[in-house]
Amino acid sequence: MNEHDMAKAEHLLVSSGFEPACEIDEASIVLVNTCCVREKAEQKFYSLMGRLQRAKKKRGFILGVTGCVAQAEKEGLLDRLPFVDFSLGPSAIHRVSEAVLAALDKRTFLDFSDNGCHSSLYVRPGVSDGLVRAFVTVMKGCDNFCSYCIVPHVRGREVSRSSGDVREEVEELAASGVREVILLGQNVNSYNRGASDLSFPGLLRSLNGVRGLERIRFVTSHPKDLSQELINCFGTLSKLCEQIHLPFQSGSDRILGLMNRGYTKEEYLRKVGMLKERCPDIAITTDCIVGFPGETDEDFRETMDLVERVAFDGVFSFCYSPRKNTRASELADRVERQTARARLQELQATQKAITLRTFRGMEGSRTEVLVEGASKNSKDDVTGRTRTNRIVNFKGTPDLRGKLVEVEIVKGCANSLRGLSKKE
Numbered sequence: 001m002n003e004h005d006m007a008k009a010e011h012l013l014v015s016s017g018f019e020p021a022c023e024i025d026e027a028s029i030v031l032v033n034t035c036c037v038r039e040k041a042e043q044k045f046y047s048l049m050g051r052l053q054r055a056k057k058k059r060g061f062i063l064g065v066t067g068c069v070a071q072a073e074k075e076g077l078l079d080r081l082p083f084v085d086f087s088l089g090p091s092a093i094h095r096v097s098e099a100v101l102a103a104l105d106k107r108t109f110l111d112f113s114d115n116g117c118h119s120s121l122y123v124r125p126g127v128s129d130g131l132v133r134a135f136v137t138v139m140k141g142c143d144n145f146c147s148y149c150i151v152p153h154v155r156g157r158e159v160s161r162s163s164g165d166v167r168e169e170v171e172e173l174a175a176s177g178v179r180e181v182i183l184l185g186q187n188v189n190s191y192n193r194g195a196s197d198l199s200f201p202g203l204l205r206s207l208n209g210v211r212g213l214e215r216i217r218f219v220t221s222h223p224k225d226l227s228q229e230l231i232n233c234f235g236t237l238s239k240l241c242e243q244i245h246l247p248f249q250s251g252s253d254r255i256l257g258l259m260n261r262g263y264t265k266e267e268y269l270r271k272v273g274m275l276k277e278r279c280p281d282i283a284i285t286t287d288c289i290v291g292f293p294g295e296t297d298e299d300f301r302e303t304m305d306l307v308e309r310v311a312f313d314g315v316f317s318f319c320y321s322p323r324k325n326t327r328a329s330e331l332a333d334r335v336e337r338q339t340a341r342a343r344l345q346e347l348q349a350t351q352k353a354i355t356l357r358t359f360r361g362m363e364g365s366r367t368e369v370l371v372e373g374a375s376k377n378s379k380d381d382v383t384g385r386t387r388t389n390r391i392v393n394f395k396g397t398p399d400l401r402g403k404l405v406e407v408e409i410v411k412g413c414a415n416s417l418r419g420l421s422k423k424e
Contacts, residue, residue, distance in 0.1 A: 001184055002067065004135035006033050009066070009096045016097040024055075029062045029100055034069035036150060039321030045069055053083050062086075062103045066093060068154040072324065074112045086110065090155055091140070114156040132372045132402045133180035133215075134173050138166050138203065142186040144222060146249075147260045147328040148289065148320065151186055160191050163198040167206055174212035179370055179402055181207070183218040189225035201229045208237040214404065215370060215387065219245045224262035226271050234279035242279050243313075243389040246272070247287035251306035252299035255292050258331065265306060272310055283313040283388035290347060291320045291340025293331035300343050307350060313358060313388070315351045319344050352414065359390070359412030366408050367392070369419065371400040386417075394419035 009031055010020060021027035030052060035041040049065075056063055064086040070077060071089035078084055085103035088095060092111035102109035141156040142149070170181055183203075185191060191200035198206060200218075207216055216239045221230075223246055233240055246268075250256050253264045275282050288307070290300065307315065319340040322329035367386045375381035375393045382396035384405070393416060394407050407419035 001135075001137075002033050002035055004137065004184060005067065005090065005093050006031075007135070008093050009033070012094065012097050013100065016100075018100070025059075027061055029064070030056075031064045031066065031096070034065060034067035036068045036072055036154065036323065038318055039323070042069060049081055049084075053081075056083060062100060064088070064096070064099060064103070066090070066096070068150070071112055071154040072150065075110065078108070078110075087112075089113070130402075131173075131176075131178050132370065133182065134178045135182050135184050136166060136169055136173070137161065137184045138188060138200075138218075139185035139191050143190065144187065144262070145260060145327075147258060147331075148292065148323065148326055150323040150326055153325050155186060158187070158190055158193070160185075160193075160195065160197070163192070163203050163206060166203060167210070170207050170210050170213065174210050177212075177402060179213065179404075180215035180217065181213065183207075183216065185218075186220065187222045187225060188218050189221050189227065189230060199229070201227070201233050204230075204233050204237055204240055208239045213239060216240050217243060217389065221246050222262075223248065223268050223271055228274070231271070231274050231278050234275065234282060241387045241389065242281050243283045243285075243387065244275065245285045245287075246275075248306060249287060249289050250292060250295070250299070251303035252295070253302075255295055255299050258294060259289075259292065259328070265302060269306070269309065281388065283390065284310060285314040285389075286310075286312050286316070288315050288317045288347065289320050290317065290343040291335040291337075293320070293328060293335065294333040295320075295335050295343075304347065304350065307347060308354070311354050311358065312351065313390070314355060315347065317344060317347050317351070356412065356414055359414075359417055361412070362390075362409045362417060363412055364409065366406055367419075369394075369405050369407050371396065371403055371405055373401050374398065391416040392419040393417070394421050396421060 024030060034045050052063060062085050063083065065077065065084055066088040067090055070087045077087050086099035086109035088099060089112040091114050095111050099109040139158060139160040141158045142151045143158045145152050173181060188200055191203060192198060204216065221244060234242060248268050249259055249261060251265050256264060272284065288303065369384040369386055369392045371382050371384040375383040377393060380395055381393045382400050383391060383393045385391055392407060405421055407421050409417050410420050411418035
């Protein structure tokens with residue numbers, strides 16, 4: 001989502017006559033997009049701002065901040081960082097050009113309003129940039145208020161775009177050469193909940209008919225809102241990829257209750273079973289927090305049991321960090337940092353072995369890859385993704401970009417696959 005926000009900001013600034021800089025040392029405008037979902041990201045932001053303050057004194061560039069830290073701190077951010085020229089919340093990205101012009105006129109510009117989720121906020125970045133895959137925001141905000149999560153406080157409550165507006169954007173992207181779209185929302189399963197417009201499965205069915213589009217993905221899904229109707233879309237809609245990101249956060253029912261997640265371990269496993277029954281080849285990735293307040297060794301063992309039973313394609317795992325204004329930040333019985341880190345290391349080592357086993361199990365199989373461009377590892381290779389979102393590198397030429405290529409998987413590595421095309 002942050003990547004998409006920055007693409008929109010870049011598009012708006014270019015449309016206003018500015019040119020992208022190749023290096024930060026060449027920039028006359030520096031825009032820092034922030035995240036405060038985890039403590040480490042916020043710490044890295046303030047560390048970066050210290051370096052940018054020194055650089056700004058030397059070169060005098062305009063410095064702006066946007067994103068979740070800007071929204072959380074509001075005017076207080078400029079009290080702490082008085083050298084910042086403008087600050088915008090996540091819903092004010094569309095005003096970035098206005099903010100830069102104000103800074104050029106030596107005026108401080110601030111906007112932390114919540115302007116909903118309508119088309120005027122979502123310009124179409126990259127339509128003429130030859131993109132192969134593109135992000136499309138379908139809704140913003142969250143109404144779940146998980147006890148550890150700051151998103152409702154900085155991204156606001158759930159608001160959905162109209163299905164007609166989303167379809168128009170996807171059609172425009174497909175006409176420009178985009179072959180894959182990733183639909184974005186804090187909880188896409190809640191898209192248009194209670195409204196007369198299309199549900200999320202209905203939106204998927206609509207987009208499945210867009211000419212020129214080859215693949216559809218979406219993030220993120222909340223397990224408690226994963227409906228049978230959405231599950232039935234897998235294996236039925238030809239363009240919906242066999243992949244889902246379904247955060248479980250903890251395998252302990254007690255911890256899930258403290259997190260206010262709204263489901264149990266067995267309910268989560270039941271929905272995973274339904275997904276695999278409907279679409280046997282589906283790849284599932286997830287999020288997990290270890291060291292949540294009160295988490296015992298037994299609770300952690302329940303988490304490890306879930307990880308091993310599901311055999312995820314990948315797990316984005318983190319140690320719990322308290323976030324301001326969340327209920328979990330007020331909980332006692334904190335887990336010692338050393339204990340939390342040891343649990344995280346165990347989980348990540350286990351998941352690494354599971355992923356490698358899965359990837360090696362693909363050796364000798366043939367699969368379809370959408371080529372995204374040149375590989376970072378070799379000038380002779382191209383890189384792309386399978387429908388299950390696994391990265392494949394293989395020998396190829398630049399003209400393959402944007403094309404679907406059938407390749408044989410010859411090697412499974414820790415984080416990617418090595419392929420062999422028919423031409424080799």
